[in-house]
Amino acid sequence: MFPKDSLKNFKRLTARYGLFASAWLLKRLPYGAVRLLAKILVAIGFRFAIKQRRIACESLQIAFGAEKSPREIQGIVRRCFANLGQGMVEMLYFMAHPALTDQKVSFEGRHHLDEALQQGRGVIAVTAHFGNFPLMMLYCARQGYKASAIIRPARDQELEDYLLRKRTECGLKTIYAVPRRECVVNSLKALSLNEILFIPLDQNFGADGGVFVDFFGQKAATATGPVVFARRSKAAILPMFIIRQDEDTHKIVIEPPLVFEERPDEQAEILVNTARITQMIERYIRRYPHEWGWMHRRWKSRPAGYVPPP
Numbered sequence: 001m002f003p004k005d006s007l008k009n010f011k012r013l014t015a016r017y018g019l020f021a022s023a024w025l026l027k028r029l030p031y032g033a034v035r036l037l038a039k040i041l042v043a044i045g046f047r048f049a050i051k052q053r054r055i056a057c058e059s060l061q062i063a064f065g066a067e068k069s070p071r072e073i074q075g076i077v078r079r080c081f082a083n084l085g086q087g088m089v090e091m092l093y094f095m096a097h098p099a100l101t102d103q104k105v106s107f108e109g110r111h112h113l114d115e116a117l118q119q120g121r122g123v124i125a126v127t128a129h130f131g132n133f134p135l136m137m138l139y140c141a142r143q144g145y146k147a148s149a150i151i152r153p154a155r156d157q158e159l160e161d162y163l164l165r166k167r168t169e170c171g172l173k174t175i176y177a178v179p180r181r182e183c184v185v186n187s188l189k190a191l192s193l194n195e196i197l198f199i200p201l202d203q204n205f206g207a208d209g210g211v212f213v214d215f216f217g218q219k220a221a222t223a224t225g226p227v228v229f230a231r232r233s234k235a236a237i238l239p240m241f242i243i244r245q246d247e248d249t250h251k252i253v254i255e256p257p258l259v260f261e262e263r264p265d266e267q268a269e270i271l272v273n274t275a276r277i278t279q280m281i282e283r284y285i286r287r288y289p290h291e292w293g294w295m296h297r298r299w300k301s302r303p304a305g306y307v308p309p310p
Helices: 004-028 031-048 050-067 070-096 098-104 110-117 133-142 157-169 180-192 225-233 266-287
Strands: 105-108 123-127 147-151 172-176 196-200 211-215 218-222 236-244 250-254
Touching (some): 050 070, 070 133, 098 105, 110 250, 123 266, 133 147, 133 196, 157 172, 172 180, 180 196, 180 225, 196 225, 211 266, 225 236, 225 266
Parallel strands (some): 105 250
Antiparallel strands (some): 211 218, 236 250
């Protein structure tokens, strides 16, 4: 048996240099070959991602219960992995050939974004780990929008340095989610500069600092950043999602600004608006379940006194 730390370091090194090698190779291949390579890598990866497949099935069972048959759940898991793998390969290729995105990505509802930015207070773009969401952020930056994204850094520092450099080359600023105080300061600064601030709000936040709101009928620990930033900056909250249209084209859907529900009590206001944003994310996931990353343990944290169902 390998020591646990040695195995973990080996996995990180494999991921790091696998990404570096893939980026080098994809930069030199024609796009048709890249699409074929993506399908091959997805097929291989799906076969060996046993733990991730199990987590995805468990998450789908929590979310849908009897609504989906085992066969339907397996089909969603397979499409989810296919979209994830294809999206990763696409991103590596598009970062090397950014002009190609002009042919592959389109907007729906772009006027909502432009009108909100005309107010001069920035835009809080609430999104999720849904579709090829990094492509959405990078494409907005390519279209000339000043944009920042709140991102959790990779555990591998060399890998994170590489990803940061690539995001910066594409015009997307990075605001790290930790430390939290620094994240808040930098986020409010981005809004004061009338930037788009992308915030994925669909992952487990832990019991400390967030709130528990309903997500597929289960309490889920959720960050309150979008609502807190909106209260402080008066920036509009716009839901933004990217949806795959066919094998290699995407549509960015921008909804009208969220109507902010005011309450006399600050904490009640934060809770109700965070819940409404989460419900909106759930609507998109229900409509396009294969576009979301089910291999994440969204309900890992539980509220105090939680009793699991029998």
